[in-house]
Amino acid sequence: MAHFEKARSLGEWFDQRLNTTGFIKVMMTEYWIPKDINFLWAMGMILAFTFKILIISGIFLLMYYKPDVDMAFDSVNYTIMQEVGYGWLFRHIHGVGASLVFLIIYIHMFTGIYYGSYKKGREMIWLSGMLLLILFSAEAFSGYMLPWGQMSYWAAYVITNIFGGIPVIGDELVVWIRGNFYVADSTLTRFFMLHVFLIPIAILGGIAFHFYTLRIPHVNNQKGEEIDFEEEANKYLTGRKKVSKVIPFWPVFMAKDVFVLSVFLFFFFYLTFYHFNFAMDPVNFDPANGLKTPAHIYPEWYFLWSYEVLRGFFFDIGGLKAADIGLVAFGFAQIIFALMPWLDKSPTVAPANQRPYFNAWFWIMIVILIILTIYGKLPPTGTNAWVGFYSSIAFILLFLALPIVTMKEAEKTASSIKPTGGKH
Amino acid sequence: MKELKIFGVITFFTLVTYWGVEPLAHSIFHPHVEPADFQFKDLEAITTTTNSDVAKGKELTSQNCIGCHSINNEGISAQVDKQTAIDNYGVFPPDLSTAGLIYESNYLANFIKHPVKAGKLEHKYDGVNKFYIMPDYSWMSNEDIHSMVAYFKSIAPTKLTNKEVFIDACGRCHNMKYDKVKADSDVTKVMGSTPPDLSMIIRSRGEHYLETFINDPQKHLKGTAMLRIGLNESAQKQVIKYLEEIGDSKKAEREAIAPYVLGFLGFMIFVSLLWKREVWSEVK
Amino acid sequence: MEMRILKKLIPKKEGTNIMADISRRAFMGKILAGTTGIAAAASLYAMKRTWDPLPSVVTAGFTTVDLSPLEAGKLSIVKWRGKPVFFLKHTPDIALDKNRDIVIGENRYTVVIGLCTHLGCIPEWREGEKIFHCACHGGQYDSHAKQTFGPPPRPLDIPPFAIQGNSIVLGEEGSEYKTMTTKAQA
Numbered sequence: 001m002a003h004f005e006k007a008r009s010l011g012e013w014f015d016q017r018l019n020t021t022g023f024i025k026v027m028m029t030e031y032w033i034p035k036d037i038n039f040l041w042a043m044g045m046i047l048a049f050t051f052k053i054l055i056i057s058g059i060f061l062l063m064y065y066k067p068d069v070d071m072a073f074d075s076v077n078y079t080i081m082q083e084v085g086y087g088w089l090f091r092h093i094h095g096v097g098a099s100l101v102f103l104i105i106y107i108h109m110f111t112g113i114y115y116g117s118y119k120k121g122r123e124m125i126w127l128s129g130m131l132l133l134i135l136f137s138a139e140a141f142s143g144y145m146l147p148w149g150q151m152s153y154w155a156a157y158v159i160t161n162i163f164g165g166i167p168v169i170g171d172e173l174v175v176w177i178r179g180n181f182y183v184a185d186s187t188l189t190r191f192f193m194l195h196v197f198l199i200p201i202a203i204l205g206g207i208a209f210h211f212y213t214l215r216i217p218h219v220n221n222q223k224g225e226e227i228d229f230e231e232e233a234n235k236y237l238t239g240r241k242k243v244s245k246v247i248p249f250w251p252v253f254m255a256k257d258v259f260v261l262s263v264f265l266f267f268f269f270y271l272t273f274y275h276f277n278f279a280m281d282p283v284n285f286d287p288a289n290g291l292k293t294p295a296h297i298y299p300e301w302y303f304l305w306s307y308e309v310l311r312g313f314f315f316d317i318g319g320l321k322a323a324d325i326g327l328v329a330f331g332f333a334q335i336i337f338a339l340m341p342w343l344d345k346s347p348t349v350a351p352a353n354q355r356p357y358f359n360a361w362f363w364i365m366i367v368i369l370i371i372l373t374i375y376g377k378l379p380p381t382g383t384n385a386w387v388g389f390y391s392s393i394a395f396i397l398l399f400l401a402l403p404i405v406t407m408k409e410a411e412k413t414a415s416s417i418k419p420t421g422g423k424h
Numbered sequence: 425m426k427e428l429k430i431f432g433v434i435t436f437f438t439l440v441t442y443w444g445v446e447p448l449a450h451s452i453f454h455p456h457v458e459p460a461d462f463q464f465k466d467l468e469a470i471t472t473t474t475n476s477d478v479a480k481g482k483e484l485t486s487q488n489c490i491g492c493h494s495i496n497n498e499g500i501s502a503q504v505d506k507q508t509a510i511d512n513y514g515v516f517p518p519d520l521s522t523a524g525l526i527y528e529s530n531y532l533a534n535f536i537k538h539p540v541k542a543g544k545l546e547h548k549y550d551g552v553n554k555f556y557i558m559p560d561y562s563w564m565s566n567e568d569i570h571s572m573v574a575y576f577k578s579i580a581p582t583k584l585t586n587k588e589v590f591i592d593a594c595g596r597c598h599n600m601k602y603d604k605v606k607a608d609s610d611v612t613k614v615m616g617s618t619p620p621d622l623s624m625i626i627r628s629r630g631e632h633y634l635e636t637f638i639n640d641p642q643k644h645l646k647g648t649a650m651l652r653i654g655l656n657e658s659a660q661k662q663v664i665k666y667l668e669e670i671g672d673s674k675k676a677e678r679e680a681i682a683p684y685v686l687g688f689l690g691f692m693i694f695v696s697l698l699w700k701r702e703v704w705s706e707v708k
Numbered sequence: 709m710e711m712r713i714l715k716k717l718i719p720k721k722e723g724t725n726i727m728a729d730i731s732r733r734a735f736m737g738k739i740l741a742g743t744t745g746i747a748a749a750a751s752l753y754a755m756k757r758t759w760d761p762l763p764s765v766v767t768a769g770f771t772t773v774d775l776s777p778l779e780a781g782k783l784s785i786v787k788w789r790g791k792p793v794f795f796l797k798h799t800p801d802i803a804l805d806k807n808r809d810i811v812i813g814e815n816r817y818t819v820v821i822g823l824c825t826h827l828g829c830i831p832e833w834r835e836g837e838k839i840f841h842c843a844c845h846g847g848q849y850d851s852h853a854k855q856t857f858g859p860p861p862r863p864l865d866i867p868p869f870a871i872q873g874n875s876i877v878l879g880e881e882g883s884e885y886k887t888m889t890t891k892a893q894a
Contacts, residue, residue, distance in 0.1 A: 035707060035708070038426065038427045038430055039430070039431070040430065074601075077623070077624050078601075078602050078623070081673075081674065082602065082673045082674065088674040088678065089678075092678075103438065154829070157828050157829075158828060161828040175761055176756075176759055176760060176761075177759075179759060179760070179761050179762070179765070180761050180765050180790065181761070181765070181789050181790055181791065182789070182790035182791060184765075186762070190759065241706055241707045242706075242708065244707070247707055251703055252703055252706075252707055255699055255700040255703035255704060256700050256704070258696045258699070258700070259693070259697050259700040261696075262689060262692040262693040262696045263693055265689050266686060266689040266690060266692075269682075269685050269686060269689060270686060273679070273682035273685070273686070274682065277446075278442065278445075282627060282628045282629065283628060284628075285624040285627040285628035285671075286628045287621075287624075290790060291785070291787060291830065293829040293830045295453070296453055297829065301441070301445045304445065311859065313859075314846070314858055314859045315858075315859075321861045322858075322861065323826055323859055323860075323861040326859070366437060370437065370440060370441050370444070373441055374441070374445060374448065374449075377444070377445050377449040378449055378452055379452065379453075380846055381846045385846070
């Protein structure tokens, strides 16, 4: 039995038992973040907050939602949207939040790529982030099915059918995933379970792990500078706060985050009240009908780029079937971002604008992703099909070229430094 | 300054993406159509070129219409009973009490004269192999038809609720599940497909689309079995209003609380900026 | 087995059996891990089974379709096991495709599952052009439902069927269906 003094305050009582002061130091007041950052460094906390909003709004939707093909549509569109007090608000928040969480994920992800925050010890941060992207995608996909509208049904149909392309087991796998020969009640109930329980739990774990991966390599900064965190922390703690290159998570880092978060929330709620159709597709307000395909089928905007890579290959090449090439390209698109730390052969950690070749690569990649996204929604006929084809090819070539581009860049920077070094 | 530049770059790329997946995509999915034409200019001018006589119209109506149609507010019931009509034709001919109020007059005259043409259903009913339920009255003179229209106008109520307009204009074929309105006819047989429930149509199509669609369904859905029903502008507005009352019943609440929430968040931005400056003044 | 071999290899003497002890512990550990592994595999199997289609779903639905009311050149759609099945009676100008057409007396029919073999949308029949057109990704099929354009990897699938007089039973594998599938494979 350990020895306990009588506590003089409630705070001390907890401190004796839980070491709260130590915990707060480690997690907040002496968790060091570089000072040289901009508002893009707030995206992580915005994501955490948006996920919290999604969980809370989801809990309220869960109380009235009925996962049954005959009741789902009406439980959402009548019970929740029209009868439950502020039910419409929670649904709008949930729908808009689901879309915005991806906007922020992409900004967060491209910030990481731009500043090279995925290499030299930060590989696990990157990989855990990519894992979260996959989990969020699964969460979004399963959630989109629940209102059981036309888009819910047909998106589920098309996406589960993708697994049919896997050799040998494909057809059986599709039936197994759906629990029926078509998207049916069994499909809805199992995806309901995934959406409200298994995936959210996995995401929570993923977020905790993602935070943990930051501990040892530390957060990157605007210049990619290597910082001696112990020394800089010492400077801060001894009062040389202006000289120190680091700031504590609380309150300094969070002070900036909260401001950025407030701006984000203003935008979030503006969309929730006035401009929600982009996130809640009107077609999904038609009840699901398995015998009537909508005129245009497309996933939500955040999946469009990889969907376009899937369908970009619309004709057979050599002995390969169009659908198989598409499937392989789609698989490539799903995993290729996770391999960034190993595709980027340059040892330099610096923002892209200070890396001549990588800078060009980065902006071309952004442009191609946007083209893929836009054409992923348009009907794949005539010129559109060809734009999709060539931009899919460009996307793949871009990533295949990355090791070469970055190796050349490393050679160039190395040779340009030597002469100047020789003069001194 | 640098942060504003970064913000500008992100905003730019976000907006380009947004433009591509929303306005651009929608303009391609739903090509632009001419605005609603409440004069129905494609039809023959009947009511503007002839004189009318209400008394004669009344007489003609009792000779020609009430075999199938009732006129409840005149105490006239149809000679055919409802169930027989539904069994034989799939639909029950509408009561004519409100026709003078909700339909555009010249359209109504054209409809009496040649229903399939006014309704733009010539692709469905060629008059050789397949006939529309209501026969043509093209053998009548334009003046007689105008007189009947004048009679319908004289007996029509001056005002209807949005729901009443909906029931008379749409409710014979379409259900409105969320307001417990059920179509009394089984038009699946007549139409070849089941007309959709309209409870959420305001959210799935939007006011803008419905405005031109109700006015002329063929504009958006070429070949559809839905009749152009010829509502006048105010009746159509009432129908859309009703669709909104049922399908988007919380619109008023949504728009009422929005300014408060956004105002609050605007204040949050201000306060958090002050706090940020205060905290960072120590370190920068 | 392993135990016995070990005992033979390492003679058991007082005070010098540490090696044997460690080996025994490692062996016990392996057995425990193996047992746990079996339990895990069994649980995974049980979990896999809960996701399988229910027996009622698997056996549901043998649909009999009477072909006599079909009009040549016009498409009829019948729902079978949640899927639309296309019935198209050919007009005389369409040449016979022995591998794909169902022949009953004078009449020839295309009977296929009406789901695009690309990603499962329902193609529409364009009577004038005599093609099936899929709105999703622009795939096209001819009147025997063989793909002619776009991403579809194979013709529309022929459901298992059996001919009974002038009717077709969907879900039952009749002799005509079997010859058709063997022909297709040959």
